[in-house]
Amino acid sequence: MTELTDDQKRDFEATAFRRLVAHLRERGDVQNIDLMNLAGFCRNCLSNWYREAADAKGVALSKDESRVIIYGMPYAEWQALNQTEASEAKKAEFEAKRPRDH
Numbered sequence: 339m340t341e342l343t344d345d346q347k348r349d350f351e352a353t354a355f356r357r358l359v360a361h362l363r364e365r366g367d368v369q370n371i372d373l374m375n376l377a378g379f380c381r382n383c384l385s386n387w388y389r390e391a392a393d394a395k396g397v398a399l400s401k402d403e404s405r406v407i408i409y410g411m412p413y414a415e416w417q418a419l420n421q422t423e424a425s426e427a428k429k430a431e432f433e434a435k436r437p438r439d440h
Contacts, residue, residue: 359384363410366420375431384408 342350362368362381370380382405389404405413424432 359408362408366416369420369422369424371424371428371432375428375435378435378437381405381408 362384370382373380374383385401385404385408388407389399389401392399392404399407402412409416411419
C-alpha cells in the first residue's frame, strides 16, 4: 500500500468531501429523511460536523452559515426548492432509526 503523507491525506479527504457536497447539491431530489433512514446522516449532519470542525479550530460559524456551505444556499431556500412532504412510513422509520441527538 502506498504510504501517504498527512498533507496528502488531508488534501484527498478535502477533495472527496467537496465532491460529496457537490453531488448532494446536484441531487436535490434525494430527501434528507431518505439519507437519514438509509445511512444515518444527512446534509444537516454534514453542516453540523463542518461547524464543529470550525469551532474546534476557534472559528465561529452559525448554524445558518454552515448550512449555506453544505446546501449552497440558505436552508429555507433549499427547502422551498427541493423538500417534499415525507410519507408516514418514512417518518416512522426515521423515528425508529434516528440518532437520539437529532
